[in-house]
Amino acid sequence: MATPTVALFSRITREPSEILARLEGESNRLNIRIVQVGKLGVNLEGEMSFQGGETCCNSMKEAMEITASWADFAVEFLGIPLKKEFYIYFWKNCGSWLMSMELPSPCALFYSEEYEEGEWLRELLVTVITASGATTSAFGRHYDDELFKELDVTKILIDLRDGTLFGLGDLSFHIISEALVGTKEMLDILARFEKDMNFRYHLTFTGYHVFDTLGGPV
Secondary structure, three states: OOOOOEEEEOOOOOOHHHHHHHHHOOHHHHOEEEEEEEEEEEOOOOOEEEEEEEEEOOOHHHHHHHHOOOOOEEEEEEEOOOOEEEEEEEEEEOOEEEEEEEOOHHHHHOOOOOOOOOHHHHHHHHHHHHHHOOOEEEEOHHHOOOOOOOOOHHHHHHHHHOOHHHHOOOOOEEEEEOOOOOHHHHHHHHHHOHHHOOOEEEEOOOOEEEEEOOOOOO
16 A cells, blocks of 8 residues: 655754764664765756765765765665665755655555554654754655645644644644644643544654654554
8 A cells, every 4th residue: 555755844943964963873773774865956847856976875974974065965764674765855945954755655554573553654753853953744645745845834733723634644644843832732722622533642752742643543
């Protein structure tokens, strides 16, 4: 079964080099390994796309050194438990960095002796947004055609407050910073839509509200 493949982020507050350095510190816990980097650029249709220039690297430090002079680039990782690759894309827009992720189709349903279904992807997405400093991130089928777009924070907050976010179907993931929605407001929202809560919710120790149906409905 085809599953979602794209994770979008609001504007990130850290440089790609700092994000990669933070991910390196979590690579053993997440069972990920960097493979190579490549250039991104605008194609003839005016859209961001892969431009080649693949260069293998064995560490985040090496990746940072290679991409230091690149304007826009992709970083390929191996998800060791899945034995499949995933990608983090970095590009600039109006002087600020943007970021997205492209993941292999089976990862939302992946499970093993070590991970429950959906657990590996949930941990990966929470770790990446925490490293990035973004305030929101989203993963699901409705984002698969928006790979090189910034996540619309205003829409996410409207969808949260009117309950739309809770009905987006299986295999979805949304994470919102406490800086945008405080704990009291979130508890009020959860109480209001309690009957629709066919999703998992938790508040991370880094201050993010997480809603997801990864691994299927609750």
